[in-house]
Amino acid sequence: MSPTVPFLDLTGMTSAVRDSVFASWSELVADNRFVGGQVIEDFESRWAAYCQTPFAVGVANGTDALELVLRALDIGPGDEVVIPANSFVATAEAVALTGATPRFADVDPDTLLMTADCLDEAITARTTAAIAVHLYGQLADMDALVAVAQRHGIHLIEDAVFGGMQQFASLRKLCARFLKLLECTLAGDGFNTPHACGNAALIDDLQ
Numbered sequence: 001m002s003p004t005v006p007f008l009d010l011t012g013m014t015s016a017v018r019d020s021v022f023a024s025w026s027e028l029v030a031d032n033r034f035v036g037g038q039v040i041e042d043f044e045s046r047w048a049a050y051c052q053t054p055f056a057v058g059v060a061n062g063t064d065a066l067e068l069v070l071r072a073l074d075i076g077p078g079d080e081v082v083i084p085a086n087s088f089v090a091t092a093e094a095v096a097l098t099g100a101t102p103r104f105a106d107v108d109p110d111t112l113l114m115t116a117d118c119l120d121e122a123i124t125a126r127t128t129a130a131i132a133v134h135l136y137g138q139l140a141d142m143d144a145l146v147a148v149a150q151r152h153g154i155h156l157i158e159d160a161v162f163g164g165m166q167q168f169a170s171l172r173k174l175c176a177r178f179l180k181l182l183e184c185t186l187a188g189d190g191f192n193t194p195h196a197c198g199n200a201a202l203i204d205d206l207q
């Protein structure tokens with residue numbers, strides 16, 4: 001008899017958090033707290049502290065987080081935002097939602113990440129921002145990307161929606177050092193998202 005391998009089986013992951021998630025969910029339902037409230041405020045302050053940044057804003061999904069960050073930087077019609085050509089459609093969508101134009105940069109053939117050279121080549125006179133996307137468990141080389149962004153005087157945003165927890169330790173160091181804005185997703189706080197992820201826009205120097 002041949003064994004049956006289920007196409008999708010997340011039980012190994014979900015069983016580890018099931019009891020605490022269900023207990024929190026029961027409390028939220030009992031309190032009728034579906035938007036905002038103490039739970040979200042706690043999440044925002046704890047996440048900001050973890051990332052060593054003054055503010056974290058809880059949002060419904062990664063696309064909203066990216067759009068919020070872009071709007072906080074006054075990105076809109078007439079602006080071009082460089083993004084890696086192979087990112088998930090939401091990165092470009094968030095740019096388009098602000099009225100700005102996504103400009104696609106090439107990526108490194110080995111890592112499939114946008115490098116400093118790729119960013120440099122894609123920047124035009126209309127470019128006001130770029131979004132580095134951490135993909136496939138790898139961090140983009142932020143030191144090199146920041147150097148290019150600073151040389152051109154453009155904003156640099158990180159899309160870490162595809163990132164795993166192993167990346168956040170590095171991300172928070174980056175954030176403490178030079179990030180204006182960082183957008184990320186993490187497990188938990190996700191009752192209002194389709195794939196049970198919480199999201200936060202992290203802002204460390206919003207005036």
Ligand SMILES: Cc1ncc(COP(=O)(O)O)c(C=O)c1O
Binds near residue numbers: 061087091133
């Ligand atoms: C790289 C990247 N950015 C942004 C998003 C958008 O996140 P959400 O689906 O939570 O809006 C995704 C979603 O998969 C993504 O992979």
